[in-house]
Amino acid sequence: MTDNAAASAAPSPIAGQAASRAAVVAAALELFAEQGFDQTSVEQIAQAAGVSRSTFFRQFGGKDDVVFTDHEVLIDRLRAFLAQPHRDPWAAVCEASLLVYSHFAADPELARRRYAVVRGVPALRDREIVTVFRYERLFDEYLRSSLPGLDPLDAVGFSALITAIHNHVLRRLIRGPKKVPASVLRAALDDARRRFGVLPDGEADAAADDVVVAVFPRSMPSAELARRLRERLDD
Incomplete structure (x- = not known):
């Protein structure tokens, strides 16, 4: 595989970030529905989405x-x-x-x-x-x-x-x-x-x-x- 082909096959950083954010949103909404918004912590969302707490706060305020x-x-x-x-x-x-x-x-x-x-x-x-x-x-x-x-x-x-x-x-x-x-x-x-x-x-x-x-x-x-x-x- 040429260098250009390998680069095109690899996911772009922007696409990866979008996918990560989408995963956090989906996990958060599921937890909110199950537990309630106020009863759900940032730590629970991050764990369910498979990201760190610091990553969560980088993506969302x-x-x-x-x-x-x-x-x-x-x-x-x-x-x-x-x-x-x-x-x-x-x-x-x-x-x-x-x-x-x-x-x-x-x-x-x-x-x-x-x-x-x-x-x-x-x-x-x-x-x-x-x-x-x-x-x-x-x-x-x-x-x-x-x-x-x-x-x-x-x-x-x-x-x-x-x-x-x-x-x-x-x-x-x-x-x-x-x-x-x-x-x-x-x-x-x-x-x-x-x-x-x-x-x-x-x-x-x-x-x-x-x-x-x-x-x-x-x-x-x-x-x-x-x-x-x-x-x-x-x-």
Whole structure:
């Protein structure tokens, strides 16, 4: 085997770290379900996951961080995703929501165990509220920076709506035994954009002419109207 082949066959350090963290999360959630969150110690989690206590604290700051570690990773992913160029900022926010949903839908049983733990511990429920707000604030800040002149009420209103829809569909997945495909969330997000007046309606391409006539919903935010007009005039 060549050196290059051996290197490609060996697991990457990043993949190994991710697998180790996943093992700790799975072990912790199982112990929380069996013994209760408050009754489970860090030492027990580390022993069940096959890691040292010091390794646990390098990976997580505490027991509650084990429960919310996926959100920390996802928020970083969304921040990087939204930092990329997007032709339609409203659609980008919806795609970000779908990225989060797809992550949890990939392993609904793990998501259900996490939800059961959070639901039973008041301190974790409080942190969950703060975590949800972090997603909403990320969307809000992105829309304001992407659409100069956007009314702050439109930015926060759309961000809150998308976050609420996402959480509603995710709860349907977590609380029920059946799978809820991402298409259910996508349809709901499209409906939200339609109600908000920012869903493209498949207008026919306007002929190149000196006059452009466009019809927009009255509910469409003025900043989005201006963006679409600029886009049409630049075509």
